[in-house]
């Protein structure tokens with residue numbers, strides 16, 4: 001897909017649905033690639049699932065295993081985030097304003 005924000009030049013836009021381990025790894029792997037990365041997630045946070053049991057057993061606070069996706073990708077210049085459902089194409093741009 002052509003990136004309209006660059007005036008229709010041929011810089012590709014890579015859209016990743018899901019900010020889990022797979023989606024974040026893919027976004028980071030493209031940090032130096034000549035592409036614009038858009039990551040869409042229905043939540044505005046990444047959840048570290050392997051430690052869910054620690055929260056369930058009151059060993060950790062919930063915010064210890066969840067981090068805002070915007071914070072994780074803050075330093076990645078070619079990445080933007082959308083908070084929304086990738087299935088329904090009802091994405092709300094949340095760059096700098098994730099709730």
Ligand SMILES: Cc1cc2nc3c(=O)[nH]c(=O)nc-3n(C[C@H](O)[C@H](O)[C@H](O)COP(=O)(O)OP(=O)(O)OC[C@H]3O[C@@H](n4cnc5c(N)ncnc54)[C@H](O)[C@@H]3O)c2cc1C
Pocket residue numbers: 017018019020021022023040041042043045046047049050051052053084085086087088
């Ligand atoms: C309790 C628990 C313990 C675990 N322990 C381990 C472990 O010790 N070691 C290990 O290797 N693995 C472990 N796993 C498995 C590991 O967490 C998963 O394999 C891994 O999270 C999968 O990564 P993923 O990126 O494919 O999906 P996920 O991490 O599930 O991420 C998917 C993301 O996509 C988003 N999403 C989904 N559908 C849509 C949509 N339609 N639109 C927008 N966003 C969407 C979700 O909100 C989510 O953020 C554990 C899992 C659980 C639940």
